[in-house]
Amino acid sequence: MTMRPGHSGSLAILALAVSSALFVSATTAGADEVQPFRLCADPTNLPFSSDNPAQPGFYVEIGQALARALGQPIVYDWYKSYFGKRTVRVTLLGKQCDAMIGLPRSDDFMGPSVIFSSTFARQGYALVTAKDRAVNGIDDLRGKRVAVQFASTPQNLLAARDEIRKVTVLSPEEGMKALEEGTADVAFIWGPVAGWLNKTAYQDRYRIQLTEGEGLTWDAAIGFARTSTELRDRVDAVLPQLAPVIADLAAKYGLPGGQPVRFGAAHAALSGVTTGNGTAVAQVANVVATETKGDALPKNAEAVNSGKEIFNGTCAHCHGPDAVQSEKKIDLRLLRHRYGDDMHTTYLKTVHEGRPAKGMPSWKEVFTDDQLESVYAFLMTVQVESND
Numbered sequence: 001m002t003m004r005p006g007h008s009g010s011l012a013i014l015a016l017a018v019s020s021a022l023f024v025s026a027t028t029a030g031a032d033e034v035q036p037f038r039l040c041a042d043p044t045n046l047p048f049s050s051d052n053p054a055q056p057g058f059y060v061e062i063g064q065a066l067a068r069a070l071g072q073p074i075v076y077d078w079y080k081s082y083f084g085k086r087t088v089r090v091t092l093l094g095k096q097c098d099a100m101i102g103l104p105r106s107d108d109f110m111g112p113s114v115i116f117s118s119t120f121a122r123q124g125y126a127l128v129t130a131k132d133r134a135v136n137g138i139d140d141l142r143g144k145r146v147a148v149q150f151a152s153t154p155q156n157l158l159a160a161r162d163e164i165r166k167v168t169v170l171s172p173e174e175g176m177k178a179l180e181e182g183t184a185d186v187a188f189i190w191g192p193v194a195g196w197l198n199k200t201a202y203q204d205r206y207r208i209q210l211t212e213g214e215g216l217t218w219d220a221a222i223g224f225a226r227t228s229t230e231l232r233d234r235v236d237a238v239l240p241q242l243a244p245v246i247a248d249l250a251a252k253y254g255l256p257g258g259q260p261v262r263f264g265a266a267h268a269a270l271s272g273v274t275t276g277n278g279t280a281v282a283q284v285a286n287v288v289a290t291e292t293k294g295d296a297l298p299k300n301a302e303a304v305n306s307g308k309e310i311f312n313g314t315c316a317h318c319h320g321p322d323a324v325q326s327e328k329k330i331d332l333r334l335l336r337h338r339y340g341d342d343m344h345t346t347y348l349k350t351v352h353e354g355r356p357a358k359g360m361p362s363w364k365e366v367f368t369d370d371q372l373e374s375v376y377a378f379l380m381t382v383q384v385e386s387n388d
Contacts, residue, residue: 037067037074039086040097042081045251047196048102049077056194058253059101062120065245066099066222069238084313085110086366094227099235105221117222117235120246124217125154126191127209127257128179128198135186135209138263147175147184149319153215154188157263170320179206191256199254210256213263296298297364310371318360323382336383347376 041060043051048059056064060076068075077097081087092100093113102123105116127135135141136163147167148155158164167184175189175212176197187194191210198206207212211217224232250257312321318330325331339346351372354362363372 012210034072034139037063037070037072037095038081039063039067039074040077040091040100041099042087043078045081047192047255051076058249058255060358061249061252062242062246063099065242065249066235066238069242070234073264088223092223095225098224098228098231100223102220103223105219112226114223115226116224116230117232118239119219119221120239120242120268121220121255122164122210122212122217122260123220123255124191124260125152125188125211126194127207127261128176128187128189128194129185129207129209131205131207133186133208135261137261141186144185145387147178147189149175150324152190156215157213158188170326176202176206184376192253195254195256197254208228208254208256210258210260211263212260216263217260223228246342302382303374303377305378306371307374307376310367311375311378314363315375323379332379333382333384334386335379337385344376348372348381 020254039060041049041051041057041063042345043049046055046057049057064074066281068089077091079087079091079096088100088103088110091097098130101115105119129135138157141161145165145167146154146158148158148169150168153240155166155168158166167178169178169187169189172187172193174188175184175187176194178184179187188211191208195208198208199206202332222232224235246307283333308322311319311323315332316322319325319332323332325333328334335347350360351367352362352364353358356362367375
């Protein structure tokens, strides 16, 4: 074929025009694509959340309803909540997701880094009794055996009441078991888990009464990074219309409702807000004064306090708050008793490598060596020869 003068230039211009049109078309399609609503959630924390589509949990189903109302698809960023505030830092503040449902609506909780929606529910401790027994106040607990969670507001609240026998447990599950086995008359434990267990494991045989008072209840809200005010405002705009849905979901998952029982303030300092799989995604907890055991307070008290905070936010769900644990095999107060001069070496190897066969993950990619050494410094303060 004979090429006319200027023909190749015309083809080049035509090709450029076509490619520009395709680019504009692709760009417009990308701009019109609806972005997903990315939800942070714990994969194994019922009644709040689960990665099982057949039983997603209270918070996950609220997230699904929100996404529908916002006209967005939903995707999940699964992360264990027992890492405490680290969970929020890694997921929400790390921009891995857009929202985390169930955080306490309080400026004291990671503010101003985290901003909150309006309150969508009240969470707190509850009284669990036989169906025919109601509790109207603290005086109704006189002469009763009351199961209370270790280092919790109820334990502090009842501490000075000698006429009430306290049965200390480490979890809501243990509290319900004490009630079932007849070693407690009342369980004063974390309400959402108590309600869920009552519904799923105990065939709804118990009365669950929500309580209120300082350190007993808090406002549950949806948390966002501080840069997400536009999304927070859109969520706040649709939350009121979801109120009936949220109420139905609360009943579906057994969360306590009705008129709460009012208690006075607990005589203990509030420690702020913690998170943990053993109680809930977030709950208000109290500081319980404990007798110093093992070594005297070490020289670097700051490291010990830092280690204690990491331990209670990450390790306490298995090894007990402040390392107080009744099961010898996971009682970290017995490290020196077991390992003697090899205690430090064994500790570092275990936390670095984990024990996957026993359910303990490796922590070397989660915490720095300095942080792990601060945990060790804390554990040194609680060592005992034996817990017999």
